[in-house]
Amino acid sequence: MSVTTWTTHRGPLAQSASMAARSLASIKHQPAQLIDFVMIPMMILLSITFFMGGQMMGSWQDFLQYAGPSLIAMGLFFAITSTGLSLYGDIKDGVFDRLTAMPVSRFALLAGRVAADMVKHAWALLVVGGVAFAIGYRADGGGLGVAAAAGAVLLFLFASSWAMVLVGLTAKSEEQIQTWMVALLMPLAYTSSIFVEIETLPTAVQWWAEINPLTALGDSMRVFLDGGTPGGEVAALLGWSAAIIAVFVPLSLRAYRRKLTG
Amino acid sequence: MQHAIEVRGLKKAFGDVRALDGVDLSAPQGTVLGVLGPNGAGKTTAVRCLTTLTVPDSGTARVLGLDAVTQAAEVRARIGLTGQYAGLDPNLSGEQNLVLIARLLGASRSQAKNRAAELLERFELVHAATRAASKYSGGMRRRLDLAASIVRRPEVLFLDEPTTGLDPKSRGQLWELVRDLVAEGTTVLLTTQYLEEADQLADTIAVIDSGRVIASGVPSELKRMVGGLVLRMRPVNAEALPKLIDVADWTIDAKARGEDGEAIVPVSHAGEATAVMSRVSQAGIDLVAFGLDEPTLDEVFLTLTGHKAEAAQENQEVAA
Numbered sequence: 201m202s203v204t205t206w207t208t209h210r211g212p213l214a215q216s217a218s219m220a221a222r223s224l225a226s227i228k229h230q231p232a233q234l235i236d237f238v239m240i241p242m243m244i245l246l247s248i249t250f251f252m253g254g255q256m257m258g259s260w261q262d263f264l265q266y267a268g269p270s271l272i273a274m275g276l277f278f279a280i281t282s283t284g285l286s287l288y289g290d291i292k293d294g295v296f297d298r299l300t301a302m303p304v305s306r307f308a309l310l311a312g313r314v315a316a317d318m319v320k321h322a323w324a325l326l327v328v329g330g331v332a333f334a335i336g337y338r339a340d341g342g343g344l345g346v347a348a349a350a351g352a353v354l355l356f357l358f359a360s361s362w363a364m365v366l367v368g369l370t371a372k373s374e375e376q377i378q379t380w381m382v383a384l385l386m387p388l389a390y391t392s393s394i395f396v397e398i399e400t401l402p403t404a405v406q407w408w409a410e411i412n413p414l415t416a417l418g419d420s421m422r423v424f425l426d427g428g429t430p431g432g433e434v435a436a437l438l439g440w441s442a443a444i445i446a447v448f449v450p451l452s453l454r455a456y457r458r459k460l461t462g
Numbered sequence: 463m464q465h466a467i468e469v470r471g472l473k474k475a476f477g478d479v480r481a482l483d484g485v486d487l488s489a490p491q492g493t494v495l496g497v498l499g500p501n502g503a504g505k506t507t508a509v510r511c512l513t514t515l516t517v518p519d520s521g522t523a524r525v526l527g528l529d530a531v532t533q534a535a536e537v538r539a540r541i542g543l544t545g546q547y548a549g550l551d552p553n554l555s556g557e558q559n560l561v562l563i564a565r566l567l568g569a570s571r572s573q574a575k576n577r578a579a580e581l582l583e584r585f586e587l588v589h590a591a592t593r594a595a596s597k598y599s600g601g602m603r604r605r606l607d608l609a610a611s612i613v614r615r616p617e618v619l620f621l622d623e624p625t626t627g628l629d630p631k632s633r634g635q636l637w638e639l640v641r642d643l644v645a646e647g648t649t650v651l652l653t654t655q656y657l658e659e660a661d662q663l664a665d666t667i668a669v670i671d672s673g674r675v676i677a678s679g680v681p682s683e684l685k686r687m688v689g690g691l692v693l694r695m696r697p698v699n700a701e702a703l704p705k706l707i708d709v710a711d712w713t714i715d716a717k718a719r720g721e722d723g724e725a726i727v728p729v730s731h732a733g734e735a736t737a738v739m740s741r742v743s744q745a746g747i748d749l750v751a752f753g754l755d756e757p758t759l760d761e762v763f764l765t766l767t768g769h770k771a772e773a774a775q776e777n778q779e780v781a782a
Binding site for chain 1: 517535546558570596610
């Protein structure tokens with residue numbers, strides 16, 4: 201056997217890319233993953249628009265125009281659960297034992313998962329956005345506005361995926377991860393401006409709804425899509441995303457050390 | 463002499479369970495150290511400490527002179543690990559698994575592809591290169607796992623129960639592959655529950671039970687520790703087995719026991735065996751078969767621990 205010496209030094213980002221490619225390559229053997237990512241946002245968009253939209257705004261068409269984009273964002277937000285679930289699965293299968301005993305950046309092992317899931321979120325956004333367009337949604341902000349709104353939602357998904365990384369690393373079971381989704385993500389979504397106006401919420405939660413990161417996301421998307429002038433809501437979104445990353449990346453790395461080298 | 467593996471007074475507890483209770487191990491470079499013990503003995507924890515995956519409570523684990531805790535990164539660069547649970551991505555093909563590992567270890571795209579092809583060839587997996595690892599048979603998965611742990615030829619290779627659950631043919635194949643690696647100079651630490659496996663592959667064996675090394679040496683030394691020979695007798699009528707054991711015990715005070723319809727009688731020399739045989743004949747017990755054997759490592763284990771290797775299942779292997 202030839203003595204193997206590889207002199208190329210690939211840094212954490214290149215290693216992340218390899219890990220992301222690994223995760224995306226598995227789609228070939230498990231194509232259902234692609235449907236999983238689309239399913240939640242699609243069902244939320246269609247069921248709420250058609251079954252509740254008329255009740256809320258008189259006609260479902262008006263409701264779609266008001267709430268469509270933020271409903272898509274909320275559906276994609278719920279889909280970040282899969283980041284926690286797949287990480288949990290990797291650890292349970294022992295895949296990470298070998299990788300952890302290799303000279304590979306810990307950050308890369310986690311970031312690879314997040315990056316791969318971002319590609320799947322982008323795909324889901326494309327599909328569900330296409331459906332929204334097909335049933336009549338129109339953006340006044342034009343192509344640029346749509347692109348900016350998509351960027352806003354992907355940025356927020358990237359940041360909040362790191363919270364799911366922490367959940368995936370610390371959960372004791374898959375059920376626990378599902379419970380986190382219901383216990384944390386849902387209240388977060390329902391106390392935002394995503395599909396109700398804040399004034400209609402109980403006074404006790406209005407102050408929270410104002411600063412809720414999903415309110416910042418929903419409002420930012422509306423501004424971009426309507427062709428308005430970005431302001432405080434976009435600043436709030438950027439601030440939230442930076443804060444979530446600053447908190448959850450270090451916590452995730454610490455949880456990783458405890459879990460796999462405890 | 464520079465030891466590739468050097469473990470001193472290693473202790474690790476998980477809650478109340480003392481997985482390692484002061485373990486000492488050593489292996490010179492280029493040799494195979496067999497760590498033999500039942501489930502829950504602490505084998506996996508010892509491997510995890512050496513491969514930087516578990517931080518011990520006290521004691522030291524050194525690999526190639528490097529401390530597995532304080533010099534973990536250097537250790538990782540020079541070892542390979544095949545864990546008890548296959549460390550493969552089940553949704554990737556065999557080739558993709560190997561390419562991923564090569565890429566993570568710094569290979570360029572073409573280097574990674576070449577190395578994967580080389581390993582698939584060597585481990586007889588070319589026909590399954592593009593199939594998902596989840597579709598592999600147990601033996602194929604173990605071979606791929608072993609291939610993955612030598613992508614960048616490690617100086618020390620850790621194999622944690624590499625053949626558990628494999629059929630004899632696949633086990634033999636894996637043994638051959640391990641022997642080849644050793645012939646190329648790789649130091650191997652192998653844990654196993656199979657006494658035959660340790661006997662086949664290891665230069666030295668450490669017998670471990672309840673987190674402690676209870677005996678160590680070359681296989682022949684361990685056999686000598688039990689002393690003497692073993693007389694096996696199989697009665698025609700299985701119901702005569704208890705009486706057969708009584709006769710043997712009465713004749714030479716031998717602590718005979720029954721196993722699978724056979725009486726197993728430790729004797730110190732052939733004369734004792736003859737004495738037992740003649741008493742058995744006088745007692746009118748007919749035998750189908752009998753024989754005088756060197757003790758197997760099973761008997762070594764029984765003598766050393768007072769219980770059978772397979773029976774010690776109360777505390778499960780702690781793999782936290």
